[in-house]
Amino acid sequence: MLRYTGASACELAVTAPEEMSLSAYALGPDRPTSGPDFATKREVSDTMANPLVARLGRFGPLSAQAVLELHHLTQKSQARAAGHPLFLEDSRCDHVCVLLEGVACRYRMLSGGRRQILGYILPGDLCDVEFVTVGPLDHSVGMLTDGAVVKIASGKLLELLAAFPCIRRAVEMSALIDKSILRQWLLNLAQRSASERLCHFLCEFLVRMEHIDYLNADGSIPFAINQMALADTLGMSVVHVNRTLQALRASEMIVLRKRHLHVLDRKRLAAMAGFDPGYLRIRENIR
Amino acid sequence: MLRYTGASACELAVTAPEEMSLSAYALGPDRPTSGPDFATKREVSDTMANPLVARLGRFGPLSAQAVLELHHLTQKSQARAAGHPLFLEDSRCDHVCVLLEGVACRYRMLSGGRRQILGYILPGDLCDVEFVTVGPLDHSVGMLTDGAVVKIASGKLLELLAAFPCIRRAVEMSALIDKSILRQWLLNLAQRSASERLCHFLCEFLVRMEHIDYLNADGSIPFAINQMALADTLGMSVVHVNRTLQALRASEMIVLRKRHLHVLDRKRLAAMAGFDPGYLRIRENIR
């Protein structure tokens, strides 16, 4: 039972045009997601229902006051359709976003219309944490799937960081992990073959999704990332992504269809990729 | 054949065996480097002679007291020969290093004896700034050339950060730039051809060296990075690095010999690489 079901509009059974009325969507009483409706749950006890609280809380205990504040900040969620930009390169920004639902990515566009995806942002993640940034952003952030976000003014966030050391620590930790992931990606791109790269990405994505409770009972996860995005992530052509995926399917390591990924043999996939989840700093290891 | 033997002593024209008497070297009156002798310049007014002070100072004004403290911390430099490890993956550490001289790099070893270089550390840079790290390090740091470092206990650094907001800001800024460089490298590896990657790296290295005043009067910079290290940086084979370098020489964009790099045509090199120095957050642009 999931908040983010992975599909663009289809699974949510609502159309989500670029400029729909956001508040209506976010606050509507019959919001068609199957998950908890954040707008109606305000109890502190319900901490794990809030992706931001859940995520920060995994880095260490948060004070009750801190949890309250975080809850308060994430009340007014706004829907965002796939393709919607959250931040644009070269612009300046006065706020950060918390992703509540869906998948977003950092990316840069290059001459020739190429795109390089620099990282994935999952529910509960803060972006762009480089709020400290004085200059213009050096990359864009956009939604890869439909989802929902909350904006937080930079000033407000800075207050929060100053007032709650537990939050500050969690955010700092989160930034370190981001960096760790970047290094891992670097290594992937530089040293591994196309199929190894793809396997590694799938392993990482699986572990991250599992960590935030998006693993379904049947062992699958929502996976609304199309082959073009995979190509832009892994520095390979769409054609080659396609063929590599087919090879993985043929060797019965994964099933990927209808925007859901089912890893049939984690061990083999991880071995193939040389994947060691340590860099994600998550307690439990891949089985 | 192990891949990481590092450069032999050369720039410094001294032999630097693994376990030489460090203090003798660092404090010797006739230290054979061409640069300023940090050990004998203790005046606060002489701020730019201290690589750490110089580097942090470029991010914003440092209070006189902060400069004093930084100076004090960087008195006891220790020589480090090429190949010397500063931090080892999986170990825990209770200190950071400031590089005063030479070039160091972050790297990870992979199965099969391969090495991936994850970043370069130049004089004035702090490593590993991930001192906050609770867990073991996820990568190693080692000297690529002979040089000198100063160790700072983590506790001491934390005190400093707490006591001097100007230092804290500079260190945070520095961490952000690190991340920015990582993203740029990612993009390089994923999207550019071997020759573009190489050009891009040379541009970046040139700008960084210039920024810390290592540009010689003749327009060259010290470049003690061998082709094996370049290969491990750019994810290509040594053979291909060699051939690509030759092509660059043939097209009269660079002269690279005797461990010195002379870029003859910056504009063309930058254009070839798609290099835009903005991500380094340095005032002056490449000419």
Added chain:
DNA sequence: CGGAAGATTGATAACTCTCAAAAATAGTGG
């Protein structure tokens, strides 16, 4: 001078890209 590390060369093979087109799937509007 001798040994070792680094740079260079040649030949071959492997991997991945590009182009072009067809098939399948998802989303839209009647």
Added chain:
DNA sequence: CCACTATTTTTGAGAGTTATCAATCTTCCG
């Protein structure tokens, strides 16, 4: 609910880039 269009996935063929292997040459340094 169905037809229609756009997007995404899949397939085939050929070309290009880069890796690998093995040997030689060069430079450095004791």
